[in-house]
Amino acid sequence: MRRDVVGGKRGQGHRLQRAGRKVCRPKAECISDGQPDATLTGVGGLVAFGRFTRRYGIERELRRRFNDLKPGSGVVYPMAEQLRLLLDLAVVGEDRVLALEALAADRLFVHLAGGVIPSIDTMYRDLRRFDQPRLVSMEEMMATHGLSALPSSLRHVHVDLDTTVETLFGCQEGALPGPNPRYHGRNSYHPMLAVVAETGTCIGAELRPGDRSFGDADVPTVMRWIARLRGSLSPQTLVTARMDAAGDCTELLENLDDASVRFIVKLRWSEALLGHALVHECWNITNRDAFDHPTERVAVLPFARAEWSKRKVPFRVIALRSTERRSGQQLRIWDDPDESVQFYVTNDWLTPPEEIPFEYDGRAEIETVIRDLKHSLGLGKVPSESFDANHAMFLIKLLAHNLLRRFVTETAPRLAYWRTPWVRRALILRPGRLLRSGRQWTLRLPPPALRIE
Secondary structure (H helix, E strand, O other), rough: HHHHOOOOOOOOHHHHHHOOOOOHHHHHHHHOOOOOOOOOEEOHHHHHHHHHHHOHHHHHHHHHHHHOOOOOOOOOOOHHHHHHHHHHHHOOOOOOOOHHHHOOHHHHHHHHOOOOOOOOHHHHHOOOOHHHHHHHHHHHHHHHHOOOOOOOOOOOOEEEEOOOEEEEEOOOOEEEEEEOOOOOOOOEEEEEEEEEOOOEEEEEOOEEEEEOOOHHHHHHHHHHHHHHHOOOOOOEEEEEEEEEHHOOHHHHHHHHHHHOOEEEEEEEOOHHHHHHHHHHHOOOOEOOOOOEEEEEEEEEOOOHHHHHHHOOOOOOEEEEEEOOOOOOEEEEEOOOOOOOEEEEOOOOOOOOOOHHHHHHHHHHHHHHHHHHHHHOOOOOOOOOOOOOHHHHHHHHHHHHHHHHHHHHHOOHHOOOOOOOOHEEEEHHHEEEEEEEOOOOEEOOEEEEEEOOO
């Protein structure tokens, strides 16, 4: 029970039933109002999070990278302080700059911001100060803290690549019609991300206009992310890249293979590919039902695209026939209406073919991470009409995600598998009272302490 971890009590239904008692809600009008207490806060966990960021020099790094965006002796709100404030804003679960108006009433949030919350107009102007070099710097900082979460003991790392759609309903710069499975023809952004499956942290991200789909132009960016990941790992660590059918790009596959990166990519079907599957006779049965009927069969197809012919070692194409798969495109080419087929391409010729689809299925975790980023950190919400400002906020939210995952792993490892809303409830959104006595600030949190060790 998660309530046990955060200090709550379990349900008492059986005990009350034996005692013949029923739950009765108290009358709200019987509870009197006390005196207002300006020392109360609802984000007591920001103190522990602030200690964590100070320990790893986040504030110092922000000053070094971005303070010169607002030069001059008359600056009241230095750029590093503004960015640190936006990190706190994302960590507490607010997805828009406008939420500063409400948090300006929280005693602890204001205190951690330096005693005063700037106007939202000032924050909007500061976000518009970002240019391309500073966006690159912010992306590098975000990725660095995503890579820092990787345990040194890992011997196999999966990096999952994916694109997503941020649907927009305004006239933002770069918001263009493009691939949008839900709102067809709606203006949107089309960001691309790389996530390490073992930690759930982001190690590469780029906000792109809505008319950009994945193609050859994105390969240098992906290879830069892969090189960044390889540079933070032991030379003996195996790196596997996984991507859906958007990654069925010869340029990407060849670059990954040349860089000695193992890959598993969903293959787009074509008439030639379907023909090979239909005439192929040697299928290995890997699963049967209770009636001993085959439910899953795997085969290695002698198929190669024309553009692969120049390679000394061909890619390996694996087909999976199944009557039980419900995810992905259901392509049916046999008489059995329940039997569908999916195709994969890899440069791994040693792993048994039936293990390749199973390993690829682990890529679904990036969908959960993206959903968590959108719903818990507001990744799809943009603050202004400026594309660079929106890109900056996009990267700040990803940095907050990486720092929060790292914070949880170090301070509450039992919660490392929890999603952001539950982590936030357990560690950040804690009520407390901020007091000052003897020229020292004290934060009082409610007992019992969280049982998270």
